[in-house]
Amino acid sequence: MSDKKWMPRWFYQLASPRWCYQICGKLLPGFTIAALVLLIGGTVWALLFAPADYQQGNSFRIIYLHVPSAILAQSCYMLMAIAGAIGLIWKMKVADMVAKSCAPVGASLAVLALLTGAIWGKPTWGSWWVWDARLTSMLILFFLYLGVMALNSAIESESTAAQASAVLALVGLVNIPIIKYSVEWWNTLHQPATFKLTEKPAMPAEMWLPLLVMVVGFYLFFAVTLMMRLRNEILRRERRAGWVKEILLSNSAV
Amino acid sequence: MADLLTNAAAEQAQIGPGGLFMATLRRDLMLSLRRKSELVNPLIFFLMVITLFPLGVSPEPGFLAQLAPGALWVAALLATLLSMDGLFRTDFDDGSLEQLLLSPQPLFIVVLAKVLAHWMLSGLALTLVAPVIAVMLFLPAEGMPGLMLSLLIGTPTLSLVGAIGAALTVGLKRGGVLISLLVLPLYIPVLIFGTSAVQAAVTGLPLGGYLALLGALLALGLALAPLAIGAALRISVSG
Numbered sequence: 001m002s003d004k005k006w007m008p009r010w011f012y013q014l015a016s017p018r019w020c021y022q023i024c025g026k027l028l029p030g031f032t033i034a035a036l037v038l039l040i041g042g043t044v045w046a047l048l049f050a051p052a053d054y055q056q057g058n059s060f061r062i063i064y065l066h067v068p069s070a071i072l073a074q075s076c077y078m079l080m081a082i083a084g085a086i087g088l089i090w091k092m093k094v095a096d097m098v099a100k101s102c103a104p105v106g107a108s109l110a111v112l113a114l115l116t117g118a119i120w121g122k123p124t125w126g127s128w129w130v131w132d133a134r135l136t137s138m139l140i141l142f143f144l145y146l147g148v149m150a151l152n153s154a155i156e157s158e159s160t161a162a163q164a165s166a167v168l169a170l171v172g173l174v175n176i177p178i179i180k181y182s183v184e185w186w187n188t189l190h191q192p193a194t195f196k197l198t199e200k201p202a203m204p205a206e207m208w209l210p211l212l213v214m215v216v217g218f219y220l221f222f223a224v225t226l227m228m229r230l231r232n233e234i235l236r237r238e239r240r241a242g243w244v245k246e247i248l249l250s251n252s253a254v
Numbered sequence: 255m256a257d258l259l260t261n262a263a264a265e266q267a268q269i270g271p272g273g274l275f276m277a278t279l280r281r282d283l284m285l286s287l288r289r290k291s292e293l294v295n296p297l298i299f300f301l302m303v304i305t306l307f308p309l310g311v312s313p314e315p316g317f318l319a320q321l322a323p324g325a326l327w328v329a330a331l332l333a334t335l336l337s338m339d340g341l342f343r344t345d346f347d348d349g350s351l352e353q354l355l356l357s358p359q360p361l362f363i364v365v366l367a368k369v370l371a372h373w374m375l376s377g378l379a380l381t382l383v384a385p386v387i388a389v390m391l392f393l394p395a396e397g398m399p400g401l402m403l404s405l406l407i408g409t410p411t412l413s414l415v416g417a418i419g420a421a422l423t424v425g426l427k428r429g430g431v432l433i434s435l436l437v438l439p440l441y442i443p444v445l446i447f448g449t450s451a452v453q454a455a456v457t458g459l460p461l462g463g464y465l466a467l468l469g470a471l472l473a474l475g476l477a478l479a480p481l482a483i484g485a486a487l488r489i490s491v492s493g
Protein backbone atom coordinates (compact mmCIF):
# COMPACT_ATOMS: atom_id res chain seq x y z
CA MET A 1 0.00 0.00 0.00
CA SER A 2 3.05 2.26 -0.19
CA ASP A 3 1.77 3.79 -3.44
CA LYS A 4 -1.11 5.40 -1.56
CA LYS A 5 1.10 7.41 0.77
CA TRP A 6 0.81 10.55 -1.29
CA MET A 7 -2.89 10.67 -0.59
CA PRO A 8 -3.96 12.06 2.78
CA ARG A 9 -5.62 9.49 4.98
CA TRP A 10 -8.96 11.25 5.22
CA PHE A 11 -9.28 11.08 1.46
CA TYR A 12 -9.75 7.37 1.27
CA GLN A 13 -11.57 7.33 4.53
CA LEU A 14 -14.28 9.11 2.55
CA ALA A 15 -14.98 5.81 0.86
CA SER A 16 -16.36 4.39 4.09
CA PRO A 17 -19.93 5.50 4.77
CA ARG A 18 -19.23 5.84 8.48
CA TRP A 19 -16.19 8.09 8.09
CA CYS A 20 -17.81 10.03 5.28
CA TYR A 21 -20.77 10.72 7.54
CA GLN A 22 -18.49 12.02 10.28
CA ILE A 23 -16.18 14.04 8.01
CA CYS A 24 -19.21 15.69 6.38
CA GLY A 25 -20.58 16.40 9.84
CA LYS A 26 -17.35 18.17 10.82
CA LEU A 27 -17.23 20.20 7.61
CA LEU A 28 -20.89 21.24 7.67
CA PRO A 29 -20.82 24.10 10.21
CA GLY A 30 -17.86 25.85 8.54
CA PHE A 31 -19.32 25.49 5.09
CA THR A 32 -22.75 26.67 6.26
CA ILE A 33 -21.34 29.83 7.82
CA ALA A 34 -19.16 30.59 4.79
CA ALA A 35 -22.07 30.02 2.42
CA LEU A 36 -24.41 32.24 4.45
CA VAL A 37 -21.83 35.04 4.70
CA LEU A 38 -21.06 34.97 0.99
CA LEU A 39 -24.67 34.67 -0.11
CA ILE A 40 -25.98 37.41 2.17
CA GLY A 41 -22.99 39.67 1.53
CA GLY A 42 -23.12 39.03 -2.20
CA THR A 43 -26.88 39.67 -2.37
CA VAL A 44 -26.62 42.97 -0.48
CA TRP A 45 -23.69 44.06 -2.63
CA ALA A 46 -25.42 43.01 -5.83
CA LEU A 47 -28.81 44.52 -5.08
CA LEU A 48 -27.83 47.74 -3.34
CA PHE A 49 -24.32 48.73 -4.35
CA ALA A 50 -23.56 47.36 -7.81
CA PRO A 51 -24.25 49.94 -10.54
CA ALA A 52 -27.38 49.59 -12.67
CA ASP A 53 -27.00 48.48 -16.25
CA TYR A 54 -27.08 51.37 -18.77
CA GLN A 55 -29.57 49.54 -20.99
CA GLN A 56 -31.52 47.23 -18.75
CA GLY A 57 -31.57 49.35 -15.62
CA ASN A 58 -32.16 47.47 -12.42
CA SER A 59 -33.78 44.46 -14.07
CA PHE A 60 -30.36 43.06 -14.88
CA ARG A 61 -29.74 42.39 -11.19
CA ILE A 62 -31.41 39.03 -11.49
CA ILE A 63 -28.18 37.96 -13.17
CA TYR A 64 -26.78 37.52 -9.68
CA LEU A 65 -29.19 34.66 -9.14
CA HIS A 66 -29.51 33.44 -12.71
CA VAL A 67 -25.86 32.92 -13.65
CA PRO A 68 -24.76 31.12 -10.45
CA SER A 69 -27.68 28.71 -10.60
CA ALA A 70 -27.05 28.00 -14.28
CA ILE A 71 -23.35 27.37 -13.66
CA LEU A 72 -24.15 25.18 -10.68
CA ALA A 73 -26.77 23.17 -12.54
CA GLN A 74 -24.09 22.21 -15.06
CA SER A 75 -21.35 21.53 -12.51
CA CYS A 76 -23.75 19.39 -10.55
CA TYR A 77 -24.36 17.20 -13.58
CA MET A 78 -20.61 16.77 -14.02
CA LEU A 79 -20.25 15.79 -10.38
CA MET A 80 -23.16 13.38 -10.64
CA ALA A 81 -21.70 11.69 -13.72
CA ILE A 82 -18.18 11.50 -12.28
CA ALA A 83 -19.42 10.15 -8.95
CA GLY A 84 -21.55 7.67 -10.87
CA ALA A 85 -18.53 6.54 -12.90
CA ILE A 86 -16.47 6.09 -9.73
CA GLY A 87 -19.28 4.05 -8.20
CA LEU A 88 -19.58 1.99 -11.37
CA ILE A 89 -15.86 1.28 -11.72
CA TRP A 90 -14.69 0.86 -8.14
CA LYS A 91 -18.06 -0.18 -6.66
CA MET A 92 -17.85 2.51 -3.99
CA LYS A 93 -21.09 2.85 -2.09
CA VAL A 94 -20.41 6.44 -1.07
CA ALA A 95 -19.89 7.49 -4.69
CA ASP A 96 -23.29 6.00 -5.55
CA MET A 97 -24.85 7.94 -2.72
CA VAL A 98 -23.20 11.18 -3.85
CA ALA A 99 -24.54 10.66 -7.36
CA LYS A 100 -28.01 9.96 -6.04
CA SER A 101 -27.95 13.04 -3.78
CA CYS A 102 -26.80 15.25 -6.67
CA ALA A 103 -29.77 14.64 -8.95
CA PRO A 104 -32.57 16.47 -7.07
CA VAL A 105 -30.26 19.37 -6.16
CA GLY A 106 -29.15 19.76 -9.77
CA ALA A 107 -32.71 19.55 -11.02
CA SER A 108 -33.87 22.28 -8.66
CA LEU A 109 -30.94 24.49 -9.66
CA ALA A 110 -31.88 23.99 -13.30
CA VAL A 111 -35.45 25.00 -12.46
CA LEU A 112 -34.15 28.07 -10.64
CA ALA A 113 -32.03 29.01 -13.66
CA LEU A 114 -35.04 28.57 -15.97
CA LEU A 115 -37.37 30.54 -13.69
CA THR A 116 -34.98 33.43 -13.21
CA GLY A 117 -34.29 33.35 -16.94
CA ALA A 118 -38.00 33.61 -17.65
CA ILE A 119 -38.43 36.48 -15.19
CA TRP A 120 -35.46 38.24 -16.74
CA GLY A 121 -36.71 37.56 -20.25
CA LYS A 122 -40.03 39.32 -19.70
CA PRO A 123 -38.66 42.88 -19.35
CA THR A 124 -35.68 42.33 -21.67
CA TRP A 125 -37.04 40.31 -24.58
CA GLY A 126 -40.73 41.00 -23.94
CA SER A 127 -41.81 37.42 -23.34
CA TRP A 128 -41.54 34.80 -20.63
CA TRP A 129 -40.15 32.11 -22.81
CA VAL A 130 -38.05 32.31 -25.94
CA TRP A 131 -36.91 29.27 -27.90
CA ASP A 132 -33.37 30.38 -27.57
CA ALA A 133 -30.41 28.04 -27.62
CA ARG A 134 -29.24 28.41 -24.06
CA LEU A 135 -32.71 28.37 -22.51
CA THR A 136 -33.47 25.25 -24.50
CA SER A 137 -30.28 23.48 -23.52
CA MET A 138 -30.93 24.29 -19.86
CA LEU A 139 -34.41 22.82 -20.29
CA ILE A 140 -32.87 19.70 -21.81
CA LEU A 141 -30.41 19.49 -18.91
CA PHE A 142 -33.43 19.57 -16.63
CA PHE A 143 -34.96 16.70 -18.62
CA LEU A 144 -31.73 14.73 -18.26
CA TYR A 145 -31.90 15.17 -14.49
CA LEU A 146 -35.52 14.04 -14.51
CA GLY A 147 -34.57 10.96 -16.50
CA VAL A 148 -31.86 9.99 -14.01
CA MET A 149 -34.23 10.55 -11.08
CA ALA A 150 -37.04 8.59 -12.75
CA LEU A 151 -34.74 5.66 -13.48
CA ASN A 152 -33.35 5.75 -9.96
CA SER A 153 -36.78 5.55 -8.41
CA ALA A 154 -38.11 2.95 -10.85
CA ILE A 155 -35.55 0.28 -9.95
CA GLU A 156 -36.11 -1.39 -6.61
CA SER A 157 -32.67 -2.77 -5.83
CA GLU A 158 -30.56 0.16 -4.66
CA SER A 159 -27.25 -0.98 -6.09
CA THR A 160 -28.83 -1.75 -9.47
CA ALA A 161 -30.58 1.61 -9.46
CA ALA A 162 -27.29 3.36 -8.72
CA GLN A 163 -25.44 1.53 -11.49
CA ALA A 164 -28.18 2.06 -14.05
CA SER A 165 -28.46 5.77 -13.31
CA ALA A 166 -24.67 6.07 -13.46
CA VAL A 167 -24.69 4.63 -16.98
CA LEU A 168 -27.47 7.02 -17.96
CA ALA A 169 -25.64 9.99 -16.42
CA LEU A 170 -22.48 9.09 -18.34
CA VAL A 171 -24.38 8.77 -21.61
CA GLY A 172 -25.88 12.17 -20.86
CA LEU A 173 -22.43 13.59 -20.13
CA VAL A 174 -21.20 12.54 -23.58
CA ASN A 175 -24.34 14.07 -25.05
CA ILE A 176 -24.31 17.40 -23.24
CA PRO A 177 -21.69 19.07 -25.48
CA ILE A 178 -23.41 17.69 -28.59
CA ILE A 179 -26.80 18.93 -27.42
CA LYS A 180 -25.29 22.29 -26.47
CA TYR A 181 -23.66 22.89 -29.86
CA SER A 182 -26.53 21.52 -31.91
CA VAL A 183 -28.97 23.75 -30.08
CA GLU A 184 -26.65 26.72 -30.44
CA TRP A 185 -26.43 26.31 -34.20
CA TRP A 186 -30.16 25.88 -34.29
CA ASN A 187 -31.03 29.23 -32.75
CA THR A 188 -29.23 31.93 -30.84
CA LEU A 189 -30.62 34.97 -29.13
CA HIS A 190 -29.07 34.73 -25.70
CA GLN A 191 -26.00 36.74 -24.89
CA PRO A 192 -22.73 34.78 -24.82
CA ALA A 193 -21.42 33.33 -21.56
CA THR A 194 -20.73 35.90 -18.88
CA PHE A 195 -17.61 34.31 -17.49
CA LYS A 196 -14.97 32.75 -19.66
CA LEU A 197 -11.82 31.32 -18.21
CA THR A 198 -9.72 32.68 -21.04
CA GLU A 199 -11.01 36.23 -21.32
CA LYS A 200 -11.56 39.23 -19.15
CA PRO A 201 -15.27 39.76 -18.48
CA ALA A 202 -16.94 42.45 -20.55
CA MET A 203 -18.62 43.89 -17.47
CA PRO A 204 -16.91 46.42 -15.21
CA ALA A 205 -15.35 45.04 -12.03
CA GLU A 206 -17.97 46.53 -9.71
CA MET A 207 -20.58 44.48 -11.59
CA TRP A 208 -18.83 41.15 -11.92
CA LEU A 209 -17.14 41.04 -8.52
CA PRO A 210 -20.44 40.58 -6.66
CA LEU A 211 -21.36 38.00 -9.28
CA LEU A 212 -18.18 36.10 -8.49
CA VAL A 213 -19.02 36.27 -4.78
CA MET A 214 -22.47 34.89 -5.54
CA VAL A 215 -21.06 32.08 -7.67
CA VAL A 216 -18.66 31.03 -4.90
CA GLY A 217 -21.48 31.36 -2.37
CA PHE A 218 -23.70 29.14 -4.51
CA TYR A 219 -20.95 26.54 -4.75
CA LEU A 220 -20.64 26.51 -0.96
CA PHE A 221 -24.39 26.37 -0.54
CA PHE A 222 -24.46 23.49 -3.00
CA ALA A 223 -21.77 21.70 -0.96
CA VAL A 224 -23.83 22.21 2.20
CA THR A 225 -27.04 20.84 0.68
CA LEU A 226 -25.18 17.97 -0.91
CA MET A 227 -23.50 17.00 2.37
CA MET A 228 -26.81 17.18 4.22
CA ARG A 229 -28.51 14.98 1.66
CA LEU A 230 -25.53 12.66 1.61
CA ARG A 231 -25.62 12.25 5.39
CA ASN A 232 -29.31 11.41 5.25
CA GLU A 233 -28.74 8.98 2.43
CA ILE A 234 -25.90 7.28 4.35
CA LEU A 235 -28.06 6.92 7.44
CA ARG A 236 -30.95 5.57 5.41
CA ARG A 237 -28.87 3.04 3.55
CA GLU A 238 -26.74 1.96 6.47
CA ARG A 239 -29.69 1.83 8.84
CA ARG A 240 -28.92 -1.76 9.73
CA ALA A 241 -25.30 -1.02 10.69
CA GLY A 242 -24.33 -0.85 14.34
CA TRP A 243 -22.63 2.52 14.18
CA VAL A 244 -25.80 4.22 12.92
CA LYS A 245 -27.64 2.97 15.98
CA GLU A 246 -24.86 4.25 18.23
CA ILE A 247 -24.91 7.69 16.65
CA LEU A 248 -28.68 7.99 16.73
CA LEU A 249 -28.85 6.84 20.35
CA SER A 250 -26.12 9.24 21.45
CA ASN A 251 -27.89 12.08 19.62
CA SER A 252 -31.22 11.41 21.27
CA ALA A 253 -29.54 11.15 24.68
CA VAL A 254 -28.18 14.71 24.40
CA MET B 255 -11.24 -31.68 -18.40
CA ALA B 256 -8.37 -30.15 -20.32
CA ASP B 257 -9.69 -31.82 -23.49
CA LEU B 258 -13.08 -30.31 -22.89
CA LEU B 259 -11.64 -26.87 -22.47
CA THR B 260 -9.54 -27.08 -25.59
CA ASN B 261 -12.49 -28.49 -27.49
CA ALA B 262 -14.67 -25.63 -26.31
CA ALA B 263 -11.94 -23.17 -27.24
CA ALA B 264 -11.64 -24.74 -30.68
CA GLU B 265 -15.39 -24.53 -31.18
CA GLN B 266 -15.37 -20.91 -30.22
CA ALA B 267 -12.49 -20.22 -32.56
CA GLN B 268 -14.61 -21.48 -35.44
CA ILE B 269 -17.06 -18.61 -35.11
CA GLY B 270 -15.27 -15.32 -35.61
CA PRO B 271 -16.65 -11.84 -34.94
CA GLY B 272 -18.12 -11.70 -38.43
CA GLY B 273 -19.85 -15.04 -38.03
CA LEU B 274 -21.18 -14.05 -34.65
CA PHE B 275 -22.51 -10.80 -36.07
CA MET B 276 -24.25 -12.52 -38.96
CA ALA B 277 -25.66 -15.29 -36.76
CA THR B 278 -27.18 -12.80 -34.30
CA LEU B 279 -28.49 -10.63 -37.12
CA ARG B 280 -30.10 -13.60 -38.85
CA ARG B 281 -31.66 -14.85 -35.59
CA ASP B 282 -33.11 -11.47 -34.67
CA LEU B 283 -34.44 -10.76 -38.15
CA MET B 284 -36.06 -14.18 -38.31
CA LEU B 285 -37.67 -13.78 -34.91
CA SER B 286 -39.01 -10.34 -35.77
CA LEU B 287 -40.26 -11.38 -39.20
CA ARG B 288 -42.35 -14.07 -37.53
CA ARG B 289 -44.26 -11.44 -35.58
CA LYS B 290 -45.61 -9.47 -38.49
CA SER B 291 -48.01 -7.28 -36.53
CA GLU B 292 -45.21 -5.85 -34.41
CA LEU B 293 -43.32 -5.07 -37.58
CA VAL B 294 -46.10 -3.02 -39.08
CA ASN B 295 -47.05 -1.23 -35.86
CA PRO B 296 -44.34 1.49 -35.97
CA LEU B 297 -45.22 2.23 -39.59
CA ILE B 298 -48.92 2.55 -38.81
CA PHE B 299 -48.05 4.76 -35.85
CA PHE B 300 -45.92 6.94 -38.15
CA LEU B 301 -48.81 7.32 -40.59
CA MET B 302 -51.30 8.08 -37.81
CA VAL B 303 -49.16 10.76 -36.19
CA ILE B 304 -48.69 12.40 -39.57
CA THR B 305 -52.48 12.31 -40.09
CA LEU B 306 -52.96 14.17 -36.83
CA PHE B 307 -51.01 17.22 -38.00
CA PRO B 308 -53.37 18.40 -40.78
CA LEU B 309 -56.35 17.59 -38.55
CA GLY B 310 -54.92 19.40 -35.57
CA VAL B 311 -53.24 22.36 -37.20
CA SER B 312 -54.46 23.19 -40.67
CA PRO B 313 -55.03 21.30 -43.96
CA GLU B 314 -53.73 24.24 -45.99
CA PRO B 315 -51.00 22.89 -48.40
CA GLY B 316 -48.59 25.83 -48.09
CA PHE B 317 -48.62 25.63 -44.32
CA LEU B 318 -48.27 21.86 -44.26
CA ALA B 319 -45.30 22.01 -46.62
CA GLN B 320 -43.60 24.31 -44.14
CA LEU B 321 -44.44 22.00 -41.28
CA ALA B 322 -43.52 18.80 -43.13
CA PRO B 323 -39.76 18.44 -42.39
CA GLY B 324 -40.19 18.79 -38.66
CA ALA B 325 -43.43 16.80 -38.48
CA LEU B 326 -41.97 13.91 -40.47
CA TRP B 327 -38.85 13.79 -38.33
CA VAL B 328 -40.74 14.02 -35.05
CA ALA B 329 -43.14 11.28 -36.14
CA ALA B 330 -40.25 9.04 -37.27
CA LEU B 331 -38.49 9.65 -33.98
CA LEU B 332 -41.56 8.74 -31.95
CA ALA B 333 -42.19 5.65 -34.07
CA THR B 334 -38.62 4.46 -33.46
CA LEU B 335 -39.01 5.15 -29.77
CA LEU B 336 -42.26 3.18 -29.67
CA SER B 337 -40.63 0.11 -31.14
CA MET B 338 -37.59 0.40 -28.89
CA ASP B 339 -39.15 -1.16 -25.81
CA GLY B 340 -39.44 -4.56 -27.47
CA LEU B 341 -35.78 -4.73 -28.49
CA PHE B 342 -34.55 -6.81 -25.54
CA ARG B 343 -37.90 -7.57 -23.88
CA THR B 344 -38.65 -10.97 -25.46
CA ASP B 345 -35.05 -12.14 -25.05
CA PHE B 346 -35.19 -11.08 -21.42
CA ASP B 347 -38.50 -12.83 -20.81
CA ASP B 348 -37.47 -16.20 -22.25
CA GLY B 349 -34.00 -16.10 -20.71
CA SER B 350 -31.99 -16.04 -23.92
CA LEU B 351 -30.63 -12.61 -23.02
CA GLU B 352 -28.99 -14.14 -19.97
CA GLN B 353 -27.40 -16.80 -22.17
CA LEU B 354 -26.09 -14.14 -24.51
CA LEU B 355 -24.51 -12.30 -21.58
CA LEU B 356 -22.99 -15.51 -20.23
CA SER B 357 -21.51 -16.57 -23.55
CA PRO B 358 -17.78 -15.91 -24.02
CA GLN B 359 -18.46 -13.99 -27.22
CA PRO B 360 -17.90 -10.23 -27.22
CA LEU B 361 -21.11 -8.52 -26.20
CA PHE B 362 -20.23 -5.47 -28.33
CA ILE B 363 -20.79 -7.42 -31.55
CA VAL B 364 -23.94 -9.20 -30.36
CA VAL B 365 -25.46 -5.89 -29.32
CA LEU B 366 -24.47 -4.20 -32.56
CA ALA B 367 -26.10 -6.98 -34.59
CA LYS B 368 -29.28 -6.79 -32.52
CA VAL B 369 -29.52 -3.04 -32.99
CA LEU B 370 -28.88 -3.38 -36.71
CA ALA B 371 -31.64 -5.98 -36.99
CA HIS B 372 -33.98 -3.67 -35.12
CA TRP B 373 -33.06 -0.73 -37.32
CA MET B 374 -33.58 -2.67 -40.56
CA LEU B 375 -37.18 -3.33 -39.53
CA SER B 376 -37.92 0.07 -38.02
CA GLY B 377 -35.65 2.91 -39.20
CA LEU B 378 -35.02 1.54 -42.66
CA ALA B 379 -38.69 0.73 -43.14
CA LEU B 380 -39.60 4.25 -42.00
CA THR B 381 -37.09 5.72 -44.44
CA LEU B 382 -38.67 3.77 -47.28
CA VAL B 383 -42.25 4.79 -46.54
CA ALA B 384 -41.38 8.40 -45.62
CA PRO B 385 -41.58 9.82 -49.20
CA VAL B 386 -45.11 8.47 -49.63
CA ILE B 387 -46.21 10.06 -46.39
CA ALA B 388 -44.26 13.24 -47.20
CA VAL B 389 -46.41 13.67 -50.29
CA MET B 390 -49.47 13.77 -48.05
CA LEU B 391 -47.88 16.72 -46.25
CA PHE B 392 -47.06 18.46 -49.57
CA LEU B 393 -43.32 18.31 -49.00
CA PRO B 394 -41.80 19.71 -52.24
CA ALA B 395 -40.16 17.10 -54.46
CA GLU B 396 -36.74 18.76 -53.95
CA GLY B 397 -36.95 17.84 -50.29
CA MET B 398 -37.31 14.09 -50.87
CA PRO B 399 -33.61 13.20 -51.26
CA GLY B 400 -32.79 15.23 -48.16
CA LEU B 401 -35.58 13.52 -46.23
CA MET B 402 -34.55 10.02 -47.23
CA LEU B 403 -30.82 10.56 -46.79
CA SER B 404 -31.21 12.24 -43.41
CA LEU B 405 -33.53 9.47 -42.21
CA LEU B 406 -31.17 6.84 -43.57
CA ILE B 407 -28.20 8.25 -41.65
CA GLY B 408 -30.14 9.56 -38.64
CA THR B 409 -32.42 6.67 -37.69
CA PRO B 410 -29.54 4.22 -36.91
CA THR B 411 -28.37 6.71 -34.29
CA LEU B 412 -31.89 6.80 -32.89
CA SER B 413 -31.87 3.00 -32.66
CA LEU B 414 -28.44 2.95 -30.98
CA VAL B 415 -29.33 5.57 -28.38
CA GLY B 416 -32.78 4.09 -27.86
CA ALA B 417 -31.22 0.69 -27.24
CA ILE B 418 -29.36 2.16 -24.26
CA GLY B 419 -32.70 3.17 -22.76
CA ALA B 420 -34.21 -0.21 -23.65
CA ALA B 421 -31.29 -1.99 -21.98
CA LEU B 422 -31.59 0.12 -18.84
CA THR B 423 -35.31 -0.53 -18.47
CA VAL B 424 -35.52 -4.15 -19.67
CA GLY B 425 -35.69 -5.52 -16.13
CA LEU B 426 -38.61 -3.30 -15.18
CA LYS B 427 -42.22 -4.35 -15.45
CA ARG B 428 -43.39 -1.12 -17.04
CA GLY B 429 -40.53 0.45 -18.92
CA GLY B 430 -42.62 2.03 -21.67
CA VAL B 431 -43.02 5.60 -20.43
CA LEU B 432 -39.73 5.60 -18.59
CA ILE B 433 -37.74 4.80 -21.72
CA SER B 434 -39.19 7.88 -23.43
CA LEU B 435 -38.14 10.05 -20.50
CA LEU B 436 -34.61 8.69 -20.64
CA VAL B 437 -34.11 8.74 -24.37
CA LEU B 438 -36.02 11.72 -25.78
CA PRO B 439 -33.59 14.40 -24.54
CA LEU B 440 -30.73 12.47 -26.13
CA TYR B 441 -32.57 12.43 -29.48
CA ILE B 442 -32.57 16.22 -29.81
CA PRO B 443 -29.31 16.66 -31.79
CA VAL B 444 -30.41 14.07 -34.37
CA LEU B 445 -33.78 15.80 -34.69
CA ILE B 446 -32.16 19.20 -35.18
CA PHE B 447 -29.70 18.09 -37.85
CA GLY B 448 -32.23 15.84 -39.56
CA THR B 449 -34.86 18.55 -39.84
CA SER B 450 -32.24 21.09 -40.94
CA ALA B 451 -31.11 18.73 -43.70
CA VAL B 452 -34.65 18.42 -45.04
CA GLN B 453 -35.21 22.17 -44.81
CA ALA B 454 -31.94 22.84 -46.60
CA ALA B 455 -32.94 20.42 -49.34
CA VAL B 456 -36.34 22.11 -49.73
CA THR B 457 -34.82 25.57 -50.06
CA GLY B 458 -32.09 24.34 -52.40
CA LEU B 459 -29.22 24.92 -49.99
CA PRO B 460 -26.38 22.39 -49.78
CA LEU B 461 -27.22 19.69 -47.26
CA GLY B 462 -23.83 17.95 -47.18
CA GLY B 463 -22.88 19.62 -43.91
CA TYR B 464 -25.95 18.40 -42.06
CA LEU B 465 -25.58 14.89 -43.43
CA ALA B 466 -21.91 14.92 -42.37
CA LEU B 467 -22.94 15.92 -38.85
CA LEU B 468 -25.54 13.15 -38.78
CA GLY B 469 -22.82 10.80 -39.98
CA ALA B 470 -20.51 11.99 -37.21
CA LEU B 471 -23.24 11.32 -34.63
CA LEU B 472 -23.73 7.86 -36.13
CA ALA B 473 -19.99 7.14 -35.96
CA LEU B 474 -19.88 8.23 -32.34
CA GLY B 475 -22.95 6.14 -31.58
CA LEU B 476 -21.52 3.06 -33.31
CA ALA B 477 -18.32 3.34 -31.31
CA LEU B 478 -19.73 4.14 -27.87
CA ALA B 479 -23.39 3.11 -27.66
CA PRO B 480 -22.74 -0.69 -27.78
CA LEU B 481 -20.47 -0.30 -24.74
CA ALA B 482 -23.19 1.50 -22.82
CA ILE B 483 -25.84 -0.98 -24.01
CA GLY B 484 -23.69 -3.91 -22.91
CA ALA B 485 -23.01 -2.39 -19.50
CA ALA B 486 -26.70 -1.53 -19.07
CA LEU B 487 -27.78 -5.07 -20.02
CA ARG B 488 -25.39 -6.59 -17.50
CA ILE B 489 -26.72 -4.26 -14.80
CA SER B 490 -30.37 -4.93 -15.67
CA VAL B 491 -29.99 -8.69 -15.83
CA SER B 492 -27.92 -9.07 -12.68
CA GLY B 493 -30.13 -6.70 -10.68
